[in-house]
Amino acid sequence: MSCSLVSPELGTSFLSCGQRIIPPNLGIFRYDPNPPQSLLKFPSSSSSKHSLVITCNNKNANPQNVDLPRHYSKKEKKPFPVPILELRRAARERMKTRKHQPQRSGGPPPPKNGLLVQSMIPLAYSVLNARTSLINNLKKLLKVIPVKACKYCNEIHVGPVGHPFRSCQGQNSSARKGKHEWVDAVVEDIIVQIESYHLEDRLGKRIPHEDRFSIPRIPALIELCIQAGVDLPKYPTKRRRKPIIRISKSEFIDADETELPDPTPESPIPELVRELEDVIPIPGEEIEIGLLAEETMKEWEKMRRGAKRLMKMYPVRVCGYCPEIHVGPTGHKAQNCGAYKHQQRNGQHGWQTAVLDDLIPPRYVWHLPDVAEPLLHKELRSFYGQAPAVVEICVQGGAAVPEEYKGTMRLDVGIPSNVREAEMVV
Template sequence: MRLLSALQVEFIYSLLQRGAPGLPSTLFIALQNLLLMKCSSHSSSYGTMPYLCGRAIASPPKMLPFRVPFNAKSDPLKLDLYPRLGLLHSLQCGNTKIEVPLQSSRKKQRSYAFVIRGDHPQNADLPRYYSKKEKKPFPVPIVELRRAARERIKNSKGKPRRPIPPPKNGLLVKSLIPVAYDVFNARIKLINNLKKLLKVVHVHACSWCNEIHVGPTGHPFRSCRGPNSSIRKGLHDWTTATVEDIFLPIEAYHLYDRLGKRIPHEERFAIPRIPALVELCIQAGVDIPEFPTKRRRKPIIRIGKSEFVDADESELPEPVPEAPEKLILTEIPDSEIIGPSSEDETILLAEETLRAWEQMRRGANKLMKLYYVRVCGYCPEVHVGPSGHKAQNCGAHKHQQRNGQHGWQAAVLDDLIPPRYVWHVPDVNGPPLLRELRSFYGQAPAVVEMCMQAGAAVPDEYKATMRLDVGIPNSLKEAEMVV
């Protein structure tokens, strides 16, 4: 593997300056990116070269592997130039690698495969849509779980039994109590800021399905799956969205004792339901007077696999009520919401909202690693606790065969905090989205899209699905010319 030499750079630069007549567009862009990365990584006499052949060059995009077939007969580049330039095998330039294997065949046409690899992908696949008739996949396959269980049993033979760590023994994980308060406050801050952003950012919701769109007007895509969608030919009926449409209120049963008995079907209406993220924070150490919970000061005593008794705490001194570790925020009523008055204030509000969104998701992910969160594999029902409840209120596909019982499995972060992906609008003040160019547009969580349209910078982790590095054609005729 070798880098581009000075002779190769001179040849590519002279080729691009002449306009490269007849050269395939994909090969033209690849040569431009190679030359730009060569000049940016090594100081040379060519400078930065912002424009080549009248085409503006930005930072080299991060592209995925692709294949470019073209006829060697009609290509103005002679095949004997490839061995002379060293392009027959591969090229390495920084973190990017281009391989050009020559595939000979009996036909006259030859296929040249260009494989460009980068550390960060240029675009990523959009999140898959799961039909209501499908069961959610397990985060960890059952085969892997059984293999890990057999390995644990094998390694524990002949060794003394270790004490059960918290939170399985009934105690709290002290290092996660501040994290629980941060997640709780970040959730409240996110809701309050979204109410303010709705005063300046337009968000639309379909009145027939659960799809939303962030932008001046609703998108024209025929993707409605609601009632009578066939009559409307899949078009959406857009109305004004609310905070609940952007940040879904996933609810769960509040448990007084998270290690107690499972909730039976007969008591499903006697137990209050609160947001699942709030219930997770309460079980992790947040004290809310409206929702009391049992706090143990000694580990439980296990009798069997699912049986235990509480330790005697009569010898311990009476617990002294302590002040909360952090101040708990409260939601602002809708009547008292005041939107930002200036553009600078809107940008600061968007950046603060994006930080609250990231802090809430990072903290919730830390809590879910130790505190159990269950989700039904057939419906969006979430339960915070070691085992799911017994309420037979699942109405998903073929629930009659399960007698309405939920199929509990381990939850992931998107089950607890659904991101609600929406179509990314490249230019808010530009032309609206076109139905014919749907494959060129990306997607982003609704909160991220709102903050970006309000002026906040986009985090790197969302740039792949938003497809910011993908050029969007101006018309359908130009889109048909894309290789």
């Protein structure tokens, strides 16, 4: 954001902010005979008119009052993270540069050659521990902060009473005229467990349609951490110590590892946090809600930042028509897609590169402006903001609002006190 005030002598004054020109209010800006040199810019002495320019640069400021996340209908395909035209243009540029460069020796780098990226192993353990700590903290916060979930659809609301908006699309919603029926929510309603197939060899052959029931499915984030280096005895996976020998683009053989000595861990393996089965409050125990909310917010941000870094190194695929996730270089061949026009695709998924919200859905809920007045008004729906359910729970618990979520929460929007004031807003 760049703001400037130009005040020429005996001329007009205006405030320029980006591409908008706003007339200033008289009496707001005062002339200072000795202003700081960092804030003033004087024109050259050859100019006939002297002007005073005040600039204010804030490039790191996040936009306020941004649009709410778009909801794609079941008949729309998800957009590519990078447009297909840009992908083709980048591919042509790579082909041109390869013609004038010698062929690279040594094969592809990890993890494409079957080896692990050693610098990502501690990060994988950190992401898995952050996920477990987040679930444990949410189980404690749900004992104090009420969260409601609709009985017929997947919508949730953070507050003692549900919101009055008639947006239910579940079973018999037409008979109820879109009205929600609220019940107490659980952790699974807040953190959506997107499952994927567990691969014993992430470079192995693609999962055929006939084996779709014999291969276990686990949360996709756990599968990503396993492929990045986390060892779980319950889910074994193949670890190579020598790069693979590539025969063709789709064929390879494993190198001989019989002459290698027994592997010795160079650094101690980080300890994994155990997930609590159920949290029962002890009589007389006082929970510091503010500290717990701040810790939960940190675990949420830590999990998302770490998962985003892992996705840049270990590819994750998502279907463009349904929420199916596959952690691996190529998607599976199971024909279990039931989205729009799946008959034309014979049930096959339309695989594309996944983004962070595909792996960890944020589950946006309505932001409660005042906790003392938890009832929202359906006439003022356009004035309310939204935030991820975890963020809204932590904010109501006393945590500070992160900068990246202030735009959708609409914290600087004045909410009218009644319907008449709302109708006067242009």
